[in-house]
Amino acid sequence: MARSKGFDPDRVLDSAMHTFWKQGYAATSAQDLCEATGIGRSSLYGTFESKHGLYMRSLQRYAESGTAGLRELVETDGPVRERVRRMLDSIVDEEASQPGLGCFVVNAQIERAPTDPEVASVVRRGRAEVVDALVRTLRAAQADGEIAADKDPEVLADFVHAQIGAIRLLGRSQAERATMEHVVEVAVGAL
Template identity: 35%
Template sequence: MARTREFDTEAAVSRTMELFWVRGYEATSVRDLTRHLGIGQGSLYAAFGDKDGLYRAALEHYRTTFAAAALRSLDEGSDARSAIRAMLIERVRIAVELGGRGCLLVNAACERVPEDAATHRTVRDALGASQDALAEVLRVAADRGEISTRHDAHTLAAFLVTFLNGLLVSSKITPDPRALEPLVEVALATLD
Protein backbone atom coordinates (compact mmCIF):
# COMPACT_ATOMS: atom_id res chain seq x y z
CA MET A 1 0.00 0.00 0.00
CA ALA A 2 1.33 3.43 -0.97
CA ARG A 3 1.96 5.95 1.79
CA THR A 4 -0.07 9.12 1.68
CA ARG A 5 1.81 12.33 1.14
CA GLU A 6 2.40 14.05 4.46
CA PHE A 7 2.88 17.63 3.27
CA ASP A 8 1.11 20.28 1.23
CA THR A 9 2.80 20.27 -2.18
CA GLU A 10 1.45 23.71 -3.13
CA ALA A 11 2.87 25.25 0.02
CA ALA A 12 6.12 23.38 -0.59
CA VAL A 13 6.39 24.79 -4.12
CA SER A 14 5.74 28.31 -2.84
CA ARG A 15 8.39 27.97 -0.11
CA THR A 16 10.82 26.41 -2.58
CA MET A 17 10.25 29.26 -5.02
CA GLU A 18 11.40 31.66 -2.31
CA LEU A 19 14.55 29.62 -1.66
CA PHE A 20 15.47 29.34 -5.35
CA TRP A 21 14.72 33.04 -5.78
CA VAL A 22 17.12 34.00 -3.00
CA ARG A 23 19.88 31.46 -3.65
CA GLY A 24 19.52 30.36 -7.26
CA TYR A 25 19.41 26.83 -8.60
CA GLU A 26 23.07 25.85 -8.36
CA ALA A 27 23.58 27.14 -4.80
CA THR A 28 20.52 25.26 -3.54
CA SER A 29 21.18 21.62 -2.74
CA VAL A 30 18.64 18.86 -2.25
CA ARG A 31 19.66 18.89 1.40
CA ASP A 32 18.87 22.63 1.57
CA LEU A 33 15.47 21.94 0.04
CA THR A 34 14.56 19.13 2.42
CA ARG A 35 15.67 21.19 5.43
CA HIS A 36 13.78 24.25 4.21
CA LEU A 37 10.63 22.23 3.61
CA GLY A 38 10.99 19.98 6.62
CA ILE A 39 10.56 16.81 4.55
CA GLY A 40 12.71 13.83 3.69
CA GLN A 41 14.42 13.23 0.36
CA GLY A 42 12.04 10.37 -0.40
CA SER A 43 9.03 12.67 -0.02
CA LEU A 44 10.65 15.29 -2.24
CA TYR A 45 11.44 12.72 -4.94
CA ALA A 46 7.97 11.12 -4.70
CA ALA A 47 6.25 14.49 -5.12
CA PHE A 48 8.49 16.20 -7.69
CA GLY A 49 10.77 13.59 -9.22
CA ASP A 50 14.00 15.43 -8.47
CA LYS A 51 15.49 18.85 -7.84
CA ASP A 52 14.86 19.85 -11.47
CA GLY A 53 11.18 18.93 -11.17
CA LEU A 54 10.84 21.03 -8.05
CA TYR A 55 12.68 23.91 -9.75
CA ARG A 56 10.32 23.79 -12.75
CA ALA A 57 7.34 23.73 -10.37
CA ALA A 58 8.76 26.78 -8.56
CA LEU A 59 9.25 28.65 -11.85
CA GLU A 60 5.71 27.83 -12.90
CA HIS A 61 4.41 29.00 -9.52
CA TYR A 62 6.28 32.29 -10.00
CA ARG A 63 4.75 32.61 -13.45
CA THR A 64 1.21 32.09 -12.19
CA THR A 65 1.59 34.42 -9.21
CA PHE A 66 4.10 37.26 -9.60
CA ALA A 67 4.27 37.39 -13.40
CA ALA A 68 0.50 36.99 -13.77
CA ALA A 69 -0.09 39.85 -11.32
CA ALA A 70 2.03 42.14 -13.49
CA LEU A 71 -0.07 41.26 -16.54
CA ARG A 72 -3.31 41.83 -14.64
CA SER A 73 -2.07 45.27 -13.64
CA LEU A 74 -2.02 46.26 -17.32
CA ASP A 75 -5.82 46.10 -17.33
CA GLU A 76 -6.11 48.42 -14.34
CA GLY A 77 -4.71 51.58 -15.93
CA SER A 78 -6.91 54.26 -17.43
CA ASP A 79 -4.70 54.46 -20.51
CA ALA A 80 -1.93 52.27 -21.93
CA ARG A 81 0.94 54.63 -21.11
CA SER A 82 -0.12 54.95 -17.47
CA ALA A 83 -0.71 51.21 -17.14
CA ILE A 84 2.68 50.34 -18.64
CA ARG A 85 4.47 52.97 -16.52
CA ALA A 86 2.79 51.66 -13.37
CA MET A 87 3.61 48.04 -14.25
CA LEU A 88 7.30 48.77 -14.94
CA ILE A 89 7.77 50.85 -11.80
CA GLU A 90 5.86 48.35 -9.65
CA ARG A 91 7.98 45.43 -10.90
CA VAL A 92 11.17 47.32 -9.99
CA ARG A 93 9.76 48.33 -6.61
CA ILE A 94 8.85 44.72 -5.80
CA ALA A 95 12.27 43.45 -6.93
CA VAL A 96 14.03 45.99 -4.71
CA GLU A 97 11.76 45.49 -1.71
CA LEU A 98 12.39 41.75 -1.81
CA GLY A 99 16.05 42.30 -1.05
CA GLY A 100 17.35 42.88 -4.56
CA ARG A 101 16.37 39.42 -5.79
CA GLY A 102 15.31 40.69 -9.18
CA CYS A 103 12.96 38.45 -11.16
CA LEU A 104 13.06 34.68 -10.71
CA LEU A 105 12.49 34.10 -14.44
CA VAL A 106 15.28 36.48 -15.45
CA ASN A 107 17.54 34.94 -12.82
CA ALA A 108 16.70 31.48 -14.19
CA ALA A 109 17.53 32.57 -17.72
CA CYS A 110 20.88 33.99 -16.62
CA GLU A 111 21.80 30.94 -14.55
CA ARG A 112 20.34 27.98 -16.44
CA VAL A 113 19.79 28.90 -20.11
CA PRO A 114 20.84 27.68 -22.67
CA GLU A 115 22.12 24.49 -20.99
CA ASP A 116 18.78 23.56 -19.38
CA ALA A 117 16.14 23.10 -22.12
CA ALA A 118 13.24 22.79 -19.65
CA THR A 119 14.12 26.10 -17.97
CA HIS A 120 14.56 27.66 -21.40
CA ARG A 121 11.03 26.60 -22.40
CA THR A 122 9.51 27.83 -19.13
CA VAL A 123 11.19 31.23 -19.33
CA ARG A 124 10.47 31.58 -23.07
CA ASP A 125 6.79 30.75 -22.55
CA ALA A 126 6.42 33.14 -19.61
CA LEU A 127 8.13 36.00 -21.43
CA GLY A 128 6.14 35.20 -24.55
CA ALA A 129 2.88 35.44 -22.59
CA SER A 130 3.99 38.79 -21.18
CA GLN A 131 4.91 40.01 -24.64
CA ASP A 132 1.58 38.87 -26.11
CA ALA A 133 -0.44 40.55 -23.35
CA LEU A 134 1.53 43.76 -23.71
CA ALA A 135 1.19 43.68 -27.51
CA GLU A 136 -2.59 43.47 -27.16
CA VAL A 137 -2.65 46.48 -24.82
CA LEU A 138 -0.45 48.38 -27.29
CA ARG A 139 -2.57 47.38 -30.30
CA VAL A 140 -5.75 48.62 -28.61
CA ALA A 141 -3.99 51.83 -27.53
CA ALA A 142 -2.79 52.44 -31.09
CA ASP A 143 -6.31 51.85 -32.43
CA ARG A 144 -7.63 54.43 -29.95
CA GLY A 145 -4.92 56.92 -30.93
CA GLU A 146 -3.27 56.87 -27.48
CA ILE A 147 0.13 55.91 -28.85
CA SER A 148 1.98 56.21 -32.14
CA THR A 149 1.61 53.54 -34.79
CA ARG A 150 5.17 53.94 -36.07
CA HIS A 151 6.20 50.69 -34.32
CA ASP A 152 4.51 47.33 -34.69
CA ALA A 153 2.75 46.36 -31.43
CA HIS A 154 4.62 43.04 -31.15
CA THR A 155 8.01 44.66 -31.76
CA LEU A 156 7.25 47.38 -29.23
CA ALA A 157 6.06 44.77 -26.71
CA ALA A 158 9.25 42.74 -27.25
CA PHE A 159 11.30 45.88 -26.62
CA LEU A 160 9.41 46.70 -23.42
CA VAL A 161 9.74 43.14 -22.07
CA THR A 162 13.46 43.19 -22.89
CA PHE A 163 13.77 46.61 -21.24
CA LEU A 164 11.96 45.34 -18.13
CA ASN A 165 14.26 42.32 -17.90
CA GLY A 166 17.30 44.61 -18.05
CA LEU A 167 15.72 46.96 -15.56
CA LEU A 168 15.19 44.08 -13.13
CA VAL A 169 18.85 43.10 -13.45
CA SER A 170 19.81 46.75 -12.93
CA SER A 171 17.65 46.86 -9.79
CA LYS A 172 20.03 44.33 -8.24
CA ILE A 173 22.93 46.71 -8.85
CA THR A 174 21.05 49.93 -8.10
CA PRO A 175 18.38 48.95 -5.55
CA ASP A 176 16.67 52.35 -5.65
CA PRO A 177 13.42 52.55 -7.64
CA ARG A 178 13.62 56.36 -7.76
CA ALA A 179 17.00 56.17 -9.50
CA LEU A 180 15.57 53.80 -12.11
CA GLU A 181 12.27 55.62 -12.77
CA PRO A 182 13.81 58.08 -15.27
CA LEU A 183 14.80 55.07 -17.40
CA VAL A 184 11.14 54.06 -17.52
CA GLU A 185 10.31 57.48 -18.96
CA VAL A 186 12.92 57.00 -21.70
CA ALA A 187 11.41 53.61 -22.58
CA LEU A 188 7.91 55.10 -22.64
CA ALA A 189 9.12 57.64 -25.20
CA THR A 190 9.01 54.78 -27.71
CA LEU A 191 5.22 55.03 -27.50
CA ASP A 192 5.28 58.56 -28.99
Template identity: 35%
Template sequence: MSRTKEFDEAEVLDQALELFRVRGFKHTSFSDLTGELGVSRQSLYDTYGDKQTLYQTALKRYLDRSLDGMRRKLDDPAPVRELFTGFFDALISGTCSNGSPGCLMVNSMVELAPHDAATRALAHVHAREIEGIFASRLSVAQRKGEIAQDKDPVALARFLYHTMLGFAVASRALGDRESLRVSARLALQVLG
Protein backbone atom coordinates in the same frame (compact mmCIF):
# COMPACT_ATOMS: atom_id res chain seq x y z
CA MET B 1 -5.89 4.08 3.37
CA SER B 2 -2.36 5.16 4.12
CA ARG B 3 -0.78 8.00 5.94
CA THR B 4 -1.42 11.70 5.32
CA LYS B 5 1.30 14.19 4.32
CA GLU B 6 2.61 16.36 7.09
CA PHE B 7 3.05 19.39 4.83
CA ASP B 8 1.08 21.39 2.30
CA GLU B 9 2.24 20.44 -1.16
CA ALA B 10 1.63 23.82 -2.79
CA GLU B 11 2.99 25.81 0.10
CA VAL B 12 6.24 23.88 0.24
CA LEU B 13 6.60 24.23 -3.52
CA ASP B 14 6.36 27.97 -3.07
CA GLN B 15 9.00 27.89 -0.36
CA ALA B 16 11.30 25.92 -2.64
CA LEU B 17 10.62 28.43 -5.39
CA GLU B 18 11.61 31.28 -3.14
CA LEU B 19 14.81 29.52 -2.15
CA PHE B 20 15.71 28.90 -5.78
CA ARG B 21 14.90 32.49 -6.55
CA VAL B 22 17.27 33.79 -3.91
CA ARG B 23 20.15 31.35 -4.37
CA GLY B 24 19.81 29.96 -7.86
CA PHE B 25 19.68 26.30 -8.88
CA LYS B 26 23.26 25.16 -8.42
CA HIS B 27 23.78 27.14 -5.26
CA THR B 28 20.76 25.52 -3.61
CA SER B 29 21.62 22.06 -2.35
CA PHE B 30 19.17 19.38 -1.44
CA SER B 31 20.23 19.78 2.17
CA ASP B 32 19.38 23.47 1.95
CA LEU B 33 15.94 22.51 0.73
CA THR B 34 15.20 19.92 3.41
CA GLY B 35 16.62 22.23 6.04
CA GLU B 36 14.69 25.36 5.14
CA LEU B 37 11.49 23.64 4.11
CA GLY B 38 11.38 21.31 7.07
CA VAL B 39 10.55 18.37 4.84
CA SER B 40 12.54 15.15 4.70
CA ARG B 41 14.61 14.18 1.68
CA GLN B 42 12.47 11.22 0.82
CA SER B 43 9.25 13.21 1.04
CA LEU B 44 10.63 15.78 -1.37
CA TYR B 45 11.62 13.10 -3.83
CA ASP B 46 8.29 11.27 -3.52
CA THR B 47 6.31 14.46 -3.96
CA TYR B 48 8.21 16.45 -6.57
CA GLY B 49 10.75 14.11 -8.14
CA ASP B 50 14.43 14.97 -8.33
CA LYS B 51 15.98 18.40 -7.90
CA GLN B 52 15.80 19.34 -11.55
CA THR B 53 12.14 18.40 -11.80
CA LEU B 54 11.34 20.31 -8.64
CA TYR B 55 13.05 23.38 -10.06
CA GLN B 56 11.26 23.07 -13.37
CA THR B 57 7.91 22.71 -11.61
CA ALA B 58 8.59 25.77 -9.50
CA LEU B 59 9.70 27.75 -12.53
CA LYS B 60 6.60 26.79 -14.48
CA ARG B 61 4.45 27.80 -11.53
CA TYR B 62 6.27 31.10 -11.28
CA LEU B 63 5.83 31.73 -14.99
CA ASP B 64 2.11 31.00 -14.94
CA ARG B 65 1.58 33.17 -11.93
CA SER B 66 3.61 36.02 -13.41
CA LEU B 67 1.73 35.96 -16.69
CA ASP B 68 -1.63 35.84 -14.95
CA GLY B 69 -0.69 38.79 -12.80
CA MET B 70 0.49 40.80 -15.77
CA ARG B 71 -2.61 40.06 -17.80
CA ARG B 72 -4.76 41.14 -14.88
CA LYS B 73 -2.85 44.35 -14.27
CA LEU B 74 -2.89 45.38 -17.92
CA ASP B 75 -6.54 44.52 -18.43
CA ASP B 76 -7.55 48.06 -17.52
CA PRO B 77 -9.03 50.83 -19.67
CA ALA B 78 -6.82 53.53 -18.13
CA PRO B 79 -4.58 55.56 -20.46
CA VAL B 80 -1.63 53.36 -21.54
CA ARG B 81 1.03 55.66 -20.31
CA GLU B 82 -0.40 55.77 -16.79
CA LEU B 83 -1.16 52.09 -16.95
CA PHE B 84 2.35 51.04 -17.86
CA THR B 85 3.84 53.49 -15.42
CA GLY B 86 1.89 51.85 -12.63
CA PHE B 87 2.74 48.45 -14.03
CA PHE B 88 6.47 49.09 -13.97
CA ASP B 89 6.35 50.73 -10.57
CA ALA B 90 4.59 47.70 -9.15
CA LEU B 91 7.09 45.43 -10.84
CA ILE B 92 10.00 47.38 -9.42
CA SER B 93 8.53 47.45 -5.93
CA GLY B 94 7.80 43.74 -6.16
CA THR B 95 10.83 42.27 -7.86
CA CYS B 96 13.06 44.70 -6.05
CA SER B 97 11.48 44.34 -2.63
CA ASN B 98 13.80 44.03 0.33
CA GLY B 99 16.63 41.63 -0.28
CA SER B 100 15.63 41.87 -3.95
CA PRO B 101 16.08 38.31 -5.18
CA GLY B 102 15.08 39.47 -8.65
CA CYS B 103 12.96 37.49 -11.07
CA LEU B 104 13.23 33.70 -11.03
CA MET B 105 12.77 33.56 -14.78
CA VAL B 106 15.49 36.09 -15.50
CA ASN B 107 17.80 34.33 -13.08
CA SER B 108 17.06 31.06 -14.85
CA MET B 109 17.64 32.63 -18.24
CA VAL B 110 21.14 33.53 -17.16
CA GLU B 111 22.05 30.48 -15.10
CA LEU B 112 20.34 27.66 -16.97
CA ALA B 113 18.84 28.59 -20.32
CA PRO B 114 22.04 28.20 -22.33
CA HIS B 115 22.53 24.62 -21.19
CA ASP B 116 19.09 23.32 -20.37
CA ALA B 117 16.59 22.99 -23.18
CA ALA B 118 13.54 22.88 -20.91
CA THR B 119 14.49 26.14 -19.24
CA ARG B 120 15.27 27.68 -22.60
CA ALA B 121 11.82 26.71 -23.80
CA LEU B 122 10.18 28.33 -20.79
CA ALA B 123 12.27 31.44 -21.36
CA HIS B 124 10.97 31.67 -24.89
CA VAL B 125 7.41 31.30 -23.61
CA HIS B 126 8.13 34.07 -21.11
CA ALA B 127 9.37 36.38 -23.84
CA ARG B 128 6.67 35.55 -26.36
CA GLU B 129 3.80 35.81 -23.89
CA ILE B 130 4.86 39.02 -22.22
CA GLU B 131 5.61 40.63 -25.55
CA GLY B 132 2.17 39.47 -26.66
CA ILE B 133 0.43 40.90 -23.60
CA PHE B 134 2.21 44.20 -24.04
CA ALA B 135 1.61 44.33 -27.78
CA SER B 136 -2.10 43.64 -27.59
CA ARG B 137 -2.58 46.29 -24.95
CA LEU B 138 -0.55 48.74 -27.02
CA SER B 139 -2.59 47.93 -30.11
CA VAL B 140 -5.77 48.79 -28.28
CA ALA B 141 -4.23 52.06 -27.23
CA GLN B 142 -3.15 52.73 -30.77
CA ARG B 143 -6.69 52.18 -32.06
CA LYS B 144 -7.91 54.61 -29.42
CA GLY B 145 -5.43 57.17 -30.72
CA GLU B 146 -3.27 57.16 -27.62
CA ILE B 147 -0.27 56.03 -29.63
CA ALA B 148 0.82 57.37 -33.01
CA GLN B 149 -0.20 55.27 -36.01
CA ASP B 150 3.34 55.00 -37.36
CA LYS B 151 4.58 53.07 -34.31
CA ASP B 152 4.88 49.31 -34.29
CA PRO B 153 3.20 47.86 -31.18
CA VAL B 154 5.18 44.65 -31.43
CA ALA B 155 8.50 46.48 -31.56
CA LEU B 156 7.42 48.66 -28.65
CA ALA B 157 6.38 45.58 -26.70
CA ARG B 158 9.72 43.90 -27.30
CA PHE B 159 11.55 46.98 -26.20
CA LEU B 160 9.57 47.18 -22.98
CA TYR B 161 10.24 43.49 -22.39
CA HIS B 162 13.96 44.00 -22.83
CA THR B 163 14.01 46.88 -20.38
CA MET B 164 12.08 44.70 -17.93
CA LEU B 165 14.89 42.14 -18.12
CA GLY B 166 17.41 44.84 -17.35
CA PHE B 167 15.44 45.97 -14.34
CA ALA B 168 15.43 42.45 -12.96
CA VAL B 169 19.22 42.26 -13.16
CA ALA B 170 19.72 45.71 -11.69
CA SER B 171 17.37 45.05 -8.82
CA ARG B 172 19.10 41.77 -7.99
CA ALA B 173 22.66 43.02 -8.07
CA LEU B 174 22.43 46.75 -7.47
CA GLY B 175 19.08 47.17 -5.80
CA ASP B 176 18.64 50.85 -6.55
CA ARG B 177 14.88 51.05 -6.70
CA GLU B 178 14.58 54.78 -7.19
CA SER B 179 16.72 55.07 -10.29
CA LEU B 180 14.85 52.13 -11.75
CA ARG B 181 11.64 54.10 -11.42
CA VAL B 182 13.25 57.01 -13.22
CA SER B 183 14.43 54.67 -15.95
CA ALA B 184 10.93 53.28 -16.31
CA ARG B 185 9.61 56.79 -16.94
CA LEU B 186 12.22 57.31 -19.62
CA ALA B 187 11.51 53.97 -21.23
CA LEU B 188 7.85 54.82 -21.50
CA GLN B 189 8.70 57.92 -23.49
CA VAL B 190 8.83 55.64 -26.52
CA LEU B 191 5.06 55.53 -26.39
CA GLY B 192 5.21 59.12 -27.61
Protein backbone atom coordinates in the same frame (compact mmCIF):
# COMPACT_ATOMS: atom_id res chain seq x y z
CA MET C 1 -5.63 2.35 1.44
CA ALA C 2 -3.21 5.03 0.21
CA ARG C 3 -1.37 6.95 2.87
CA SER C 4 -1.84 10.70 2.76
CA LYS C 5 1.14 12.98 2.53
CA GLY C 6 2.02 14.53 5.85
CA PHE C 7 2.69 17.89 4.19
CA ASP C 8 1.12 20.48 1.92
CA PRO C 9 2.75 20.24 -1.55
CA ASP C 10 1.92 23.91 -2.26
CA ARG C 11 3.70 25.04 0.88
CA VAL C 12 6.66 22.83 -0.02
CA LEU C 13 6.76 24.34 -3.52
CA ASP C 14 6.72 27.85 -2.07
CA SER C 15 9.55 27.05 0.33
CA ALA C 16 11.61 25.38 -2.38
CA MET C 17 10.91 28.24 -4.77
CA HIS C 18 12.28 30.79 -2.30
CA THR C 19 15.36 28.66 -1.70
CA PHE C 20 16.12 28.23 -5.42
CA TRP C 21 15.31 31.90 -6.02
CA LYS C 22 17.71 33.09 -3.33
CA GLN C 23 20.55 30.62 -3.89
CA GLY C 24 20.20 29.51 -7.50
CA TYR C 25 19.93 25.94 -8.75
CA ALA C 26 23.59 24.95 -8.55
CA ALA C 27 24.13 26.31 -5.04
CA THR C 28 21.02 24.61 -3.61
CA SER C 29 21.66 21.17 -2.15
CA ALA C 30 19.14 18.47 -1.30
CA GLN C 31 19.85 19.22 2.36
CA ASP C 32 19.03 22.92 1.79
CA LEU C 33 15.70 21.85 0.31
CA CYS C 34 14.93 19.51 3.19
CA GLU C 35 15.70 22.23 5.71
CA ALA C 36 13.67 24.86 3.82
CA THR C 37 10.63 22.63 3.31
CA GLY C 38 10.73 20.76 6.59
CA ILE C 39 10.34 17.36 4.94
CA GLY C 40 12.73 14.50 4.44
CA ARG C 41 14.62 13.67 1.29
CA SER C 42 12.54 10.57 0.52
CA SER C 43 9.27 12.55 0.78
CA LEU C 44 10.73 15.37 -1.30
CA TYR C 45 11.89 13.07 -4.07
CA GLY C 46 8.87 10.79 -3.73
CA THR C 47 6.62 13.74 -4.54
CA PHE C 48 8.75 15.80 -6.92
CA GLU C 49 11.00 13.02 -8.35
CA SER C 50 14.25 14.99 -8.37
CA LYS C 51 15.89 18.28 -7.53
CA HIS C 52 15.32 19.31 -11.14
CA GLY C 53 11.66 18.30 -10.99
CA LEU C 54 11.16 20.39 -7.85
CA TYR C 55 13.04 23.29 -9.45
CA MET C 56 10.90 23.15 -12.59
CA ARG C 57 7.62 23.02 -10.63
CA SER C 58 8.81 25.95 -8.50
CA LEU C 59 9.89 27.96 -11.53
CA GLN C 60 6.64 27.28 -13.39
CA ARG C 61 4.60 28.31 -10.35
CA TYR C 62 6.53 31.57 -10.01
CA ALA C 63 6.40 32.28 -13.76
CA GLU C 64 2.67 31.65 -14.08
CA SER C 65 1.87 33.91 -11.15
CA GLY C 66 4.19 36.70 -12.30
CA THR C 67 3.03 36.55 -15.90
CA ALA C 68 -0.63 36.65 -14.88
CA GLY C 69 0.04 39.66 -12.65
CA LEU C 70 1.80 41.60 -15.41
CA ARG C 71 -0.90 40.77 -17.97
CA GLU C 72 -3.59 41.88 -15.54
CA LEU C 73 -1.88 45.24 -15.00
CA VAL C 74 -1.49 45.96 -18.70
CA GLU C 75 -4.93 44.65 -19.73
CA THR C 76 -6.92 46.85 -17.32
CA ASP C 77 -8.85 49.93 -18.37
CA GLY C 78 -7.32 53.36 -18.69
CA PRO C 79 -4.82 55.21 -20.85
CA VAL C 80 -2.13 52.91 -22.20
CA ARG C 81 0.79 54.91 -20.84
CA GLU C 82 -0.69 54.73 -17.33
CA ARG C 83 -1.18 50.97 -17.64
CA VAL C 84 2.38 50.39 -18.85
CA ARG C 85 3.68 52.69 -16.09
CA ARG C 86 1.69 50.74 -13.46
CA MET C 87 3.15 47.50 -14.75
CA LEU C 88 6.73 48.80 -14.73
CA ASP C 89 6.25 50.57 -11.39
CA SER C 90 5.07 47.28 -9.87
CA ILE C 91 8.37 45.72 -10.92
CA VAL C 92 10.33 48.63 -9.45
CA ASP C 93 8.36 48.19 -6.20
CA GLU C 94 9.16 44.46 -6.11
CA GLU C 95 12.84 45.00 -6.78
CA ALA C 96 13.12 47.84 -4.25
CA SER C 97 11.41 45.74 -1.58
CA GLN C 98 13.80 42.80 -1.98
CA PRO C 99 17.21 44.26 -2.88
CA GLY C 100 19.59 41.82 -4.49
CA LEU C 101 17.08 39.01 -4.94
CA GLY C 102 15.98 39.84 -8.47
CA CYS C 103 13.36 37.84 -10.35
CA PHE C 104 13.40 34.05 -10.13
CA VAL C 105 12.68 33.74 -13.87
CA VAL C 106 15.42 36.18 -14.88
CA ASN C 107 17.84 34.47 -12.49
CA ALA C 108 16.90 31.09 -14.02
CA GLN C 109 17.26 32.53 -17.50
CA ILE C 110 20.82 33.55 -16.75
CA GLU C 111 21.86 30.49 -14.74
CA ARG C 112 20.01 27.62 -16.39
CA ALA C 113 18.32 28.50 -19.70
CA PRO C 114 21.50 28.31 -21.82
CA THR C 115 21.94 24.62 -20.92
CA ASP C 116 18.47 23.51 -19.79
CA PRO C 117 15.80 23.38 -22.53
CA GLU C 118 12.97 23.02 -19.98
CA VAL C 119 13.99 26.25 -18.24
CA ALA C 120 14.41 27.98 -21.59
CA SER C 121 10.88 26.89 -22.52
CA VAL C 122 9.39 28.38 -19.32
CA VAL C 123 11.26 31.65 -19.96
CA ARG C 124 10.12 31.83 -23.60
CA ARG C 125 6.51 31.04 -22.72
CA GLY C 126 6.36 33.74 -20.04
CA ARG C 127 7.95 36.29 -22.33
CA ALA C 128 5.55 35.45 -25.15
CA GLU C 129 2.50 35.84 -22.90
CA VAL C 130 3.57 39.26 -21.64
CA VAL C 131 4.65 40.49 -25.08
CA ASP C 132 1.39 39.27 -26.64
CA ALA C 133 -0.63 41.13 -24.00
CA LEU C 134 1.43 44.26 -24.64
CA VAL C 135 0.99 43.97 -28.42
CA ARG C 136 -2.79 43.63 -28.08
CA THR C 137 -2.94 46.56 -25.67
CA LEU C 138 -0.71 48.78 -27.80
CA ARG C 139 -2.62 47.95 -31.00
CA ALA C 140 -5.90 48.90 -29.33
CA ALA C 141 -4.33 52.12 -28.03
CA GLN C 142 -3.03 52.88 -31.49
CA ALA C 143 -6.50 52.34 -32.97
CA ASP C 144 -7.85 54.77 -30.33
CA GLY C 145 -5.24 57.37 -31.27
CA GLU C 146 -3.22 57.10 -28.03
CA ILE C 147 -0.14 55.90 -29.89
CA ALA C 148 1.13 57.38 -33.13
CA ALA C 149 0.18 55.48 -36.28
CA ASP C 150 3.82 55.26 -37.39
CA LYS C 151 4.89 53.26 -34.33
CA ASP C 152 4.99 49.47 -34.55
CA PRO C 153 3.15 47.90 -31.58
CA GLU C 154 5.26 44.73 -31.82
CA VAL C 155 8.51 46.69 -31.64
CA LEU C 156 7.17 48.75 -28.73
CA ALA C 157 6.07 45.58 -26.91
CA ASP C 158 9.54 44.06 -27.34
CA PHE C 159 11.09 47.29 -26.06
CA VAL C 160 8.83 47.47 -23.00
CA HIS C 161 9.50 43.82 -22.21
CA ALA C 162 13.24 44.44 -22.49
CA GLN C 163 12.84 47.20 -19.91
CA ILE C 164 11.23 44.70 -17.54
CA GLY C 165 14.41 42.64 -17.78
CA ALA C 166 16.56 45.74 -17.33
CA ILE C 167 14.71 46.74 -14.17
CA ARG C 168 14.98 43.18 -12.85
CA LEU C 169 18.75 43.16 -13.42
CA LEU C 170 19.10 46.59 -11.83
CA GLY C 171 17.22 45.28 -8.81
CA ARG C 172 19.43 42.22 -8.64
CA SER C 173 22.50 44.46 -8.64
CA GLN C 174 20.93 46.59 -5.89
CA ALA C 175 20.73 49.74 -8.00
CA GLU C 176 19.05 52.72 -6.44
CA ARG C 177 15.30 53.00 -6.87
CA ALA C 178 15.77 56.28 -8.75
CA THR C 179 17.81 54.47 -11.40
CA MET C 180 15.01 51.95 -11.96
CA GLU C 181 12.47 54.79 -12.07
CA HIS C 182 14.52 56.47 -14.83
CA VAL C 183 14.11 53.33 -16.94
CA VAL C 184 10.34 53.52 -16.41
CA GLU C 185 10.25 57.19 -17.47
CA VAL C 186 12.14 56.54 -20.70
CA ALA C 187 10.09 53.43 -21.51
CA VAL C 188 6.76 55.20 -21.02
CA GLY C 189 8.04 58.21 -22.95
CA ALA C 190 8.92 55.98 -25.90
CA LEU C 191 5.26 55.06 -26.34
